[in-house]
Structures are given as structure tokens and as C-alpha cells.
Amino acid sequence: MALVRGLVISILVFMIAIPASFGCTTFVVTDEASEDGSVFVGHTNDGFGTGLVANRIREDMVVFRHVPAKDHMEGAKRQVIYDPNSGGEFLGEASSSETESVVIGEIPEINHTYAYITGSYGIINEHQLMSGECTDYAKIHPSAEKDKRIFYSSELSNIALERCKTAREAVLLIGDLIETYGYYGTGETLIFADPEDAWVIEMCGGTPDGTGGYWAAQQITPGHVFVAANEFRIRELDYNDHHQLFSENLVDDAQKMGWYDPSDGPLDWAKVFGIGEYSHPYYSQSRVWRIMDILAPSLKLSPYVEGPFSKAYPFSVKPDSPVNTSESFSLFRDHYEGTVFDLTAAPAGGPFGDPYRVWGPFDLHDAPYEGELKPGSWARPISTDPCGYSYVCQGRKDLPAIIGGICWLGLSSPAETCYVPFYAGIYRLPTPYLHGSHWEFNLNSAFWPFELLQNWARFMYNQISPVIKAEQSRLESDALARQPDIEAKALELYKQNITEARMFLTAYTDQTAVDTINSWMNLTGKVIVTYRNGNYNDVRNKTIQNVGYPDWWYELSGYQYGPRVYDMEGLQSIPDVKYTGKVANVTGDPIAYISEYQT
Template sequence: MIYTIYLILNFSDVLREYTIPLLPLYSLNIYSPREKYTTMVDRRLIPFILLILMGFIPSGLGCTTFVVTDEASEDGSTFVGHSNDGFGVGLIGHEIREDMVSFRHIIAKDHPAGAMRPVVYDPNSGGEFLGEAPSSDTQTIIIGEIPQVNHTYAYITGSYGIINEHQLMTGECTDYAKIHPGAEKGKRIFYSSELSNIALERCKTAKEAVILIGELIDTYGYYGTGETLIFADPSDAWVIEMCGGTPDGTGGYWAAQRIPPGEIFVAANEFRIRELSEDNPDQIFAKNLKDDAQTMGWWKPEDGPLDWAQVFGIGEYSHPYYSQGRVWRIFDRLAPSLGLSPYVEGPFSKAYPFSIKPDSPVNITNALSIFRDHYEGTVYDLTAPPAGGPFGDPYRVWGPYDLHDAPYEGQLKPGSWPRPISTDPCGYSYICQGRANLPDPIGGICWLGMSSPAETCYLPFYTGIYHLPAPYLHGSHWEFDLNTAFWPYELLQNYARLMYSNMAPEIKAEQERIEGAAIANQSAIEAKALELYKTDERSAREFLTEYSSETALNALNDWKKLMGEMIVTYRNGNYNDVDNKTISNIGYPDWWYEYARYQYGPRVYDIQGLNAIPDVKYVGEEANITGDPISYIEKYQTG
């Protein structure tokens, strides 16, 4: 059954339809009939209504993405990062899969004249499929077709496109927009996942990619949540943001902006492009933005320049700082000289600029570390007591107010945990590296890590490879399988939470060993590949394929070994020295004993007398007492 709410509006004489998905079988349709009915709901209230209803949009998407331009890096590399922080049914390449932790290497292809490219519906889009669909949720739905090009490029893809053979890189995050339309053949056939794949199939440069995506949205329509896509090539970087909701129910909205050379851009589940101007050579946007914004009652020229984020978006996910906290943290880590405050005045604050110049050039080690942050040492520090527990666990069991629902204006929730950059629902993350001084098959790398970034190991997959190793082609978060790439990392991440402060340093040491070796080997591997490339490109690509696969498989085996060592070493909360066959009791820190009222444990027989003493503090000392034990304890009163 589908429940529908009808709102009668007087936008014009033309029938206009919107569909904002609530749950898989629920939708809100807004109609403007040809007949001139009396307005039942003031259209200025629509955004408010949508904010309330959007609490029902399926959650699970909360990614962070960034780009470091070539002039901001130490060696002229461009870096693009993306963390896929959610699970669900997703689009993997051209397949619908019950997971978001597997990958595909799509080969380059030639296509005959007149061929059509199918467009696949993404069930994780937040946009309900409107129309007849297969009975199985995992069965691929072809929602439309577009003319195919003569030749498509090879690329690596997961839930979204990642990097193609010409070093075109992309990252993504989901945003809330004012309207999230449903998918419908002939009206709205594109979501960002297919757009990112098609851009990698057809484009060589970042600007080509954003122009193509804008044209596809204008022509074929957009459904689902708002989205941010970053595109970067070795010498240029752009961000394009998009959403649906046009008055006639077709097409969509989009705005693109170039990231200035020498700077860094970050997005974290909130639109980041602000004032738009036709006179800005570094901006491109849909021609219908301003006219439609006026029609919808969202903006008028006397308001000043159209603010894309504020006019078409609704601000942060879930709670204050859900998005802006991560933007602040990455900016502050890379440019502490800016003195940016962790606090802002509201959801559309301009306290954090569109992009920033880092204090020091960024290298690959810096880039890999960006995603491994839990706000350590800041006002949002998730390892801090008491919430971090006795062993500084940076992850939280989510409660009802931590989910990805959109707060309505003025809503004050009982409390939410800070949303870190490294989060435990993460399926995978990567940092792509592009370099103009090397041939494309050698210059482009996807440093790919499974599970949470802080506890994973990033491994290099060159753009010139012919295939991915088998463990990366399979895997589901619904089915435990240590033969996949995902589960060894996921299992260790979960186990480490039992005694995080003890296990995290050992995990970090193994990360540094494996990643450090891969980084140290880069020059030699690439010199060998370049030597082969000069005489035979195929030999160079076969060499890189073998190296990438071998490195990933060896690391996977090393991680399984580390996982076993951690389980044995910290079994039952002890330190079990395997080499010496000894067991040491680790215990808890003094502050935790005090916080847990450990001083009222079974230390004396006169428990009533002990309870009668005010302000007893745990001091972590062993005593040998005679006489009245209570009089001894009284010495430690703070009174």
C-alpha cells in the first residue's frame, strides 16, 4: 500500500508532480492542478514540511570526500579521497548488489554505431522507483537508456566510480536537498552513482566530467538525494552538486565550481557551493536555477546572489556539526594557522571557506591519515572519558538521535554523538593519486582500504591494471567470509574496540609497516613499469596488475595474522605474552575505577561503615593495615 499526501498549489496552470520518498513504499506527491483551486498549503511551508518528513528517508549514507590539488601537494600529485560510510543495497558497476564492499574493474570497450547505454536504478538513492519493477529488491532495474559513445574507457568502480585509465578521479558524499524526487522512466532516470560511472567511461578531464553530468541531468532528469561529486585529473579539480525537484518534474538542478590551484576542498554531507554568478569563470550551473527558485518561492533577485547551498539544500544531517565538524577538522589539521573555530553560528555558516591553502604541502602519508581521525585532542574528542570508556574507544553505538534524519528548524534533540571522519559503519575508503609527470597507467593509483579508515590498511591499485584480485570482487556485510577483502579488516576493527587504547597502537604499527613499504617501493616499481611502458605498454600493465594484486593479497594475509595475534594477546582482557607464555592483568585506569565506584567493592567487611564515609576516592594504592580499616580509608577523604 502507498500512502499519499496531496498538497494543492497554485504554481501555474500546468500539472506538476513531485515525489519525495519516505520509505520504500511511501511517497509524498505534490500536485498543481490545471484548475485554479484555492491554495491549501502556503508554498513557503513546503520546505518545513519536507524537513519533518525527511526523517523517514532511509539512512546509511554519510560519506566524507576531499581533494588536494596538485599545487597543494608535496610532489605535484593530485589527491581525491572518499569514505563510503554506509551499507545497503547498492549499485556496483552495472550490477545491483546486496552489499557495498565489493568492486569491479570495467574494461575499455568499443561500441557499434547506434548502440544504447542502459541506465540502472540505484535502490540506495533515497528515491523510490515509480513504476513496475522486478519483485526482488536485488534485481537490476533498467530505468532508461542513453546513446552510447563509440569508445568507453576502463575504470575501477565500487558504489560509485573511483578512477579511470586517464587518471580521472572522483569522490562523493550525500546531501539533503529540499526535494528528493522518485525515479521515473522518461522523467528522472539518473542518480549520482550512474553519473559518476558514465563520467569515468567518457571523460578524460575534470571539467569535461562536470559539463557532461550537467547535460545529462538537464536532458534526462535526476532523482534521489542531493549529492556532491568531486572530479579531479592530474592538473585540475572541480566539484559538482546536484538535486532534483524542478516544477515540471523533469530535469534537475546542478552547480559546479573549480577548486583553486594550490588549495584543498572538503565536503561532508552538506552542499558546499554558495553564491552563484554567471560572471564567475570558475562556476558552471544549470540555466533554470534562478527562474525555478523564484517559481518555488525559495529565492528572489532582491535577496542578493543565489546561494546554492541555502536555496536548494537544507543544511546538515541529523544534528549541528554533523557535517561542518568534519569540514572544520580537516581544514584545521591541514591549516591550523587559520585558527578556525570548531563552533559556528548556524547550518549555513560561512565560517569555513569553500577551499583553503594548507600550511605545508600534503604528501601521500598525510593524505592517507586524513580519514583516520576521531577528533583526538579537540573539543569533540571521541576517545576522551567517560564516553570513550576505560580504553578510549572512539566509536559509539548509535541511538535514535544519531541517525541520518534531517532536523526541522529549531529542533533540539536530546543528544547526539559527534560524527567523526573515521566511523565504524564505513564499508571502504580510498585516496586516489594522479600525477601528470607519468603515463596514465602508471601515474594513477587508488589507495584502497576496507572497513573503518583508522583500522584499515591502504593498498595501491594502479589505473593500468587489467583486473582486481578475487577477494575484492566479492564480499557482503551480511555474510561473514574471511576470504573476502572486507571481513578481516572489519573483524579486527570490531575486536579492537574491547581494549582500543592497547590494540590501536599495534594496528597502527602494522599499518605503517605495510603502507610504508608500499610507499617506499613506489619509485622502484614505477621506474620498472616506465621502462616496460616505453617498449610495450601491455607488459607494463601486466607488471602493475601483478604487483597490485600481490601487494593486496599479501597485506590481506598479514592482516589475518595480525587479527589472530590480537585475539590471542588480548583474550579475556588480559595481556597474554605468546612468546614467554605469561599472562598479565591489565586492569582499568584509576579514573575508571573511581568513576565506576570501584572503591565500594569487596575490600572490607564493614561495608556499611565504608558507605558512610563521604567523598572516598580511589587512589590505586595497596595497603597493609591493622586495627580499624575504616579509619585508614578516612585518610583518603577529600572532605
């Protein structure tokens, strides 16, 4: 026992020094919790975004793929690709395919695989199976090893969309793959939802013999909303609860490793196998609180908790009112405005309420050890500037799957993006979404038009953000308004010829995406011209207005010590000079006046 425990601790200490690649937020709104019976699954990819190109994972890409449905020969093998963003390094030699992907193992292929859309993780398939993800810290983050630990959550999500039609099928498949082929890398939360059901599965590695892995899954209560943000969310496990599923060896192994004592009560998955929040207190839990509080303010949930494994926030909540599509988008656009964590507030938000922060030394994704108190951190918002992309998938049981399923996809930070509909039945993705790099400025890619405007908005955020939101609302409202007619036409074609229906949806998706990017580029040009050099430049009237700073900023920045009198030495010698923003008519000594009236 001592040897096993010592090995576990040494691996843990080594692995928590490796930063996780992502810091995502994910949620699901069940059909009974939505306004029109839709199921919504949301995901933000907040690690600067990665993508898959011809099965190759690239850290510098923001790209997406549409993987077509395929028939496979008897005895075919499905290659499993190593994910370098997993937090688990690759051990041993790796074979490479023609695309230079690292093939870490193979599993038997099935006769037929479904079409799906994927980015860093699987997104949605042609049967309206939807997925969301967030990374979690677990007690152990094992390295990848060929034919021993070959799966990370990214490949598991893709395989689930290739092979499954329902959320429960996806959870059972992933659990079996983890136990059979092993798991490496960070802990992970995956959401799977179909138009009638939703499940959460959480996973990690670290079995005593170094093979297999651990997983726990829980069904989301109909009529509820679930949220996860970089910390395991499943708690006590119960063999008799038919709403839960988990690996058979989980409880026994937890006892062997000294992590769990049955006398403590039911095994708490998050507490026994996880190590709490990313980086610092409230990094994860404040985002869970925020979404729950927005949707269910009647619960009066406190933004403050007693520790990393607090039970102050339930597994899921029933919203006070049904959630519609636009509201599901807005959940990702939050910076805690109006709350104790408000990132737009002074002084850190600056004179124009910029909600984004350059990371400080203690904002990085290093796991705090027990009892560690870091000197300081910024609040971690839901909409964050490192975000590569986000989406809200929509599934509807009253329509054929290829029409009912939509991925509303947005590039860059959610608060400054525009969500574009990608129907589940399309044959291909729009060209601008097939390429894009963080290191190469290219306005022909989907990423850079949105990233450019997001960065420009930070110069004068409280001035520019309303302009962005207005165009955002216009474009998204137009797309939502078009849905009934587009889907009625697609349904008419579907009844006659499914191929024609899919071609119609492909053409519509492509044109809408291109039109949205063009509209965004026009908006970017107008914003750059209008808000230039700290002024408001009225293009129509050819006038320039100095926006200026708020009085509190002048006071905080020492503006009152500028060249207002010739006797600068005398001015600077006066303690506690305040900025009044008023002009005074002074007779006699201006220093005496300032001493008497502005201190």
C-alpha cells in the same frame, strides 16, 4: 504560486523521513598543494558499503568492479540502473535485465567507453580521471520515475568515468544529463579531478514540473584543498565567474518556488537548495573544520560555528605545508584526538579510549527541522565504524595515465585499515575484492580481515591501536618505497608494449593486495592472542600481565564499593567515597578510616 509551494513542502516533509544511505567524507588536494605534484581525491563510504555486481546494486555487498574499455555499435543504448540507496523510491513498473537489475531508462551510447574501477560510485578511470562523493540533504528528494527522473549520482559518476578524460568534461556531461533526463534521490556532492584540474559538482532534484534537476559546479583553486562532508559546500553563484558553472533554470525556478528573492543578493546554492547538516549540528561541519585545521592550522579556524550555513570555513584552503601521500591517508584516520570533540576522551571513550560509539536515538540520519533541539548526539568522526571502504586516488601528470593513476583502497574503518595500490591501468581486480557481504563472515574476502581486527581493537583500543598503526605504517611505507622501481619497470614496458605494461601492473596490484591481506590476517592472529581476556599475553616470554583500568574508571564505576571490608552496609553508608589506588595499614575500625581519609 501557492499550489507549487504547497506541493514542494509536502514532498519535502515526506522525503526527509527517509534516511540517506551514506554519511561520507570527501576531499581533493590539488597538484600545487601536494609535495610531489600529485592530485589526491579521497572518499569514505560510510554507509556500511555497497557494491555493484554485474550492474546490480546490492545493499549487502562490499565489492568492486573493473569495467573494461569497450567499443559500441552505432545506435547502441546505455542502460541506466536504479539505485535503491538513493533516498528516492522507484515509481511505476521497471524492466529487468538478466541480472535482475532495475533498468530505469536508456541513453544513447557513445562509440568508445573507457576502463574504470567502481564500487558504490565511480572511483578512477584509465585516463586518471578520479572521483569522490558525499550525500547531502536537499529541500526535495524526488522519487525515481522511468523516462522522467532516471539519474542518481552513482550512475552519473560511472558514466562520467566511462566517457570523460578531464574534470571539466565530467562536470559538463553530468550537468547535461541531469537537465536532459532528470535527477532523483538525495542531494549529492561529487568531486572530479584529473592530474591538472579539479571541480566540485553538487546536484539535487525538485523542479516545478518534476523533470530535469539542479546542479552547481565550482573549480577548486590551484594550490588549495577542498573538503565536503554531507552538506552542500558551494555558496554564492555568479554568472560572470568563469570558475563556476550551474544549470540555467536554477535561479528562475528558485524564485518561482519562493526559495529565493534577488533582493537578498546572489543566490546561495547551499542555503537555497540545501537544508543544512545531517542529523544534528556539527555532524558535517566539524569534519570540514578538522581536515582544514589539520592542514592549515595557521588559519586558527574555530571548531564552533553560528549555524548550519556558516561561512566560517572557506570553500577551500591553502595548506601550510605541501601534502604527501601518507598525510592524505591520515586525514581519514581521525577521531578528533586532542580537540574539543575528542572521541577517545573519558568518560565516553571508556577505560581504553574507544573512539567508536553505538548510535544513540538522535545520531541517526534524520534531518532536523528548523528550530529542533535534540537531546544529545555523539560527535561524528571522520574515521567511523560503519565505514565499508575508503580510498585516496592519486593522479600524476608526469607519467602515462595507466601508471600515474592509483587508487589506494582500504576496507573497513580508515584508522584500522591498510591502503593498497590499485593502478589505473590494470586489467582486473584481485579476487578478494570481487566478493564480500556484511552478512556472511568470509576471511577470503577483502573486507572481513580488516573488519575483524577493527572490531577486536575496540576491546582495548589504546593498547591495540598502536600495534595496528605500526603494521599499517610498515605495509604502506613499503608500498610507497616500491613505487619508483615498479613504475620505472612499468614505464620501460610501456614504451615497448602498452599491453605488457598493463599486465605487469595487474600482476603487481594483485600480489600486493593478497600479500597485504595475508599480513593483516597474521597481525589479527597476533593481536587476538596477545590481547586476550583483558590481559597482555607476552607470547615470547610466556608471561601474562593484567593491564587493568585507569584510576578514574575505578572511581567512576563504583569499584571502591566492592568487597574491601566486611561491613558493606557501613561502607555504602559513607557519602562520596573516593578510590585512591593505595593499600592502607589500618588499626581499629576500617570504616572509620575510610570515613576520615577517603571521602
